[in-house]
Amino acid sequence: MSYSWNKPLENLPEEMTAIWSCTKEGCNGWIRDNFSFKDVPVCSQCASSMVSSNKILPILVSSDQQIKLYRKNQRKDAKS
16 A cells, blocks of 8 residues: 655645735744635734735645635625
């Protein structure tokens, strides 16, 4: 029987991805935008504010992505 989890991952498809990056100098914290449930998250490592940016990352498929977009749109509509 052969297990594939010990083999290195090669040639994963990548794309430009929206992320949140920590603003504190020396902290390398970041999170994918579609995994953040806040409009403006705080860094989970140092609790500093974060700014929106982009990074080339491997493509991930999240079944919760549509739910998150729906919730963000609901919050925007409620503020209007």
